[in-house]
Amino acid sequence: MDRKDLRNGVEELLHAYVEAIDDDRLEEWPDFFTERCLYRVVPRENYDQDLPIALIHCDSRGMLQDRITAHRKANLYAPHLYRHVVSAVRVATADDGIVTARSNYAVFRTSTDPMAFGTTEVYGVGEYRDRIVVVDGALKFQEKIVILDTSRVQSLLVTPL
């Protein structure tokens, strides 16, 4: 793939990814990753200093599936909608079949709780740093690091970013 096709493919992957989350089709979320994968949500402060603690750390697709099961059956949280904006996608390098991509995101959260129904806030902004591989002709995340500018997370971080 040439550089332009690559950026196009990465954008389509990112757009499908956030659409699945915003649609609440969370059962499909683990399928955007390879079987062995890394998904981490890390405050920028920790990321920049190589500190190990993450808000979420999953290192297999099974762990991602577990999170969704917990989300559906166990977690208690204020009901809400997410809406992602993804921007400034940069395909930085591509060698050995591994694509590195960076992008900025902003997530808006809208309450569906009776008290605040239909009100929207900036839930958080930050950056995606992704390593992407081709599996059976489809692009998948081998690694997705979500670096939070907004480290003061409002209530439980329950829905994936």
Added chain:
Amino acid sequence: MDRKDLRNGVEELLHAYVEAIDDDRLEEWPDFFTERCLYRVVPRENYDQDLPIALIHCDSRGMLQDRITAHRKANLYAPHLYRHVVSAVRVATADDGIVTARSNYAVFRTSTDPMAFGTTEVYGVGEYRDRIVVVDGALKFQEKIVILDTSRVQSLLVTPL
């Protein structure tokens, strides 16, 4: 058109559409639609349950022109600027010459009222669901459904989304 050209064309249409609104060139707004068309602004709650009530429902280009005439001559509202961010454009299907596109939007509203001049708020976020056709070589919206996450609309929804 191949898939990539199609997404490119849809993005250019969406960008031209929001630019016209943000520029306050509202007289051009109806021309983004076909003569017979459907433009609806619907809270997500109603959309998801197939409930019929919409905040705005126009089913012809003439009705869109009427809205702009009312906007210019009759409506009273706090003066403001809109600024759209459109993201995650997905061209979902294309058959019989009809293109289906989805995208996320966020609209920021800045007051131009003396009291709050130059202050910006998140006016609303949500989703565009569009059906697009080619008319005389140009892409037009045959249908544009604006699904509002932010259903608690701050003051009058007067400027098109």
Added chain:
Amino acid sequence: MDRKDLRNGVEELLHAYVEAIDDDRLEEWPDFFTERCLYRVVPRENYDQDLPIALIHCDSRGMLQDRITAHRKANLYAPHLYRHVVSAVRVATADDGIVTARSNYAVFRTSTDPMAFGTTEVYGVGEYRDRIVVVDGALKFQEKIVILDTSRVQSLLVTPL
């Protein structure tokens, strides 16, 4: 370059530009411009009326370098992160080798001050109006006008937009 390649090239330039700022690689910021250039940050009110006053006015790359030196060594300001979202890029014309591009931006600012660490606000939204030329095979801004919807700027406008 055909129209699609051109938009692709302009998007890559814009994305690299905001990435450099959001990464705090501000020393690279002047290199996105030609030697003789114009960078202005202007409230929309002034822009629309052709009023001359700008918040920032730099007409050479050297002046841009000066700003960064001041930023690093002299300015006092609350520590923060920027996160840009760029959308609706429109390549409007291209003649005599000069490309004109417009885009919408939103900038989110996250405090890294101890008191409000990790909280995010919409810092400002507006529009980029760019004139872009090719210098030694690379796209550069010959002119970048940042038109602020959000003219009530929270605290010092110190980091470039």
